[in-house]
Amino acid sequence: MALVKYNNNSISAITSTGLTSGAMTLIKEQTASASATIDFVDGTSDVVLDNTYPIYLFKFINVHPATDGANFQFQGNAAGGSGFNETITSTLFDAWSKEDGSNSSMAYNSNDLAQETVFQRLTDTGGNGNDECCSGYLQLFNPSDTTFVKHFISVANTYYSDNFTVQTFGAGYFNTTSAIDEIQFKFTSGNIDAGTIKLYGIKDS
Numbered sequence: 642m643a644l645v646k647y648n649n650n651s652i653s654a655i656t657s658t659g660l661t662s663g664a665m666t667l668i669k670e671q672t673a674s675a676s677a678t679i680d681f682v683d684g685t686s687d688v689v690l691d692n693t694y695p696i697y698l699f700k701f702i703n704v705h706p707a708t709d710g711a712n713f714q715f716q717g718n719a720a721g722g723s724g725f726n727e728t729i730t731s732t733l734f735d736a737w738s739k740e741d742g743s744n745s746s747m748a749y750n751s752n753d754l755a756q757e758t759v760f761q762r763l764t765d766t767g768g769n770g771n772d773e774c775c776s777g778y779l780q781l782f783n784p785s786d787t788t789f790v791k792h793f794i795s796v797a798n799t800y801y802s803d804n805f806t807v808q809t810f811g812a813g814y815f816n817t818t819s820a821i822d823e824i825q826f827k828f829t830s831g832n833i834d835a836g837t838i839k840l841y842g843i844k845d846s
Contacts, residue, residue: 673835699840699841717825762829775800778795
């Protein structure tokens with residue numbers, strides 16, 4: 642079999658890689674500083690959360706609770722509604738391992754919701770030590786659709802308050818055919834002491 646050699650001219654002649662560029666667009670970045678909540682509201686402060694994109698991706702990075710043992714969570718608000726209290730059905734499970742290797746396992750997490758209007762947990766119990774935080778993502782599918790429910794998937798890792806790493810996997814749906822155009826993040830108690838949340842829109846998906 643002959644060996645094919647490429648030179649600078651043949652490489653520079655390539656006009657397309659076949660890869661899609663710009664499929665994921667950063668819409669808004671917010672940084673917490675002793676913040677009670679972080680809100681993403683369509684049409685406010687350059688936030689887009691409508692039918693522009695079929696999928697929205699929230700990335701939360703090094704989110705640090707002011708209160709030890711707090712859980713990071715979210716809820717939505719339907720267009721024209723008031724309060725973050727949409728009906729959610731969800732499922733959760735955790736995988737964890739302790740720093741000293743004494744405890745590691747995987748199990749169902751009973752903090753899932755069954756037709757409830759409270760906030761949905763994204764993480765397990767987080768620590769508020771100087772080096773403790775949580776990071777992960779939340780995907781929201783077709784939030785502006787007015788025919789179907791609104792599905793979401795989440796994955797997060799937490800520095801658990803008892804010196805564990807805990808990965809929490811979640812999924813569920815807002816059980817409403819109304820468009821969801823607001824998402825709020827907060828801890829179960831205390832402020833968001835620090836951390837960044839980025840909102841992306843994903844096209845061609």
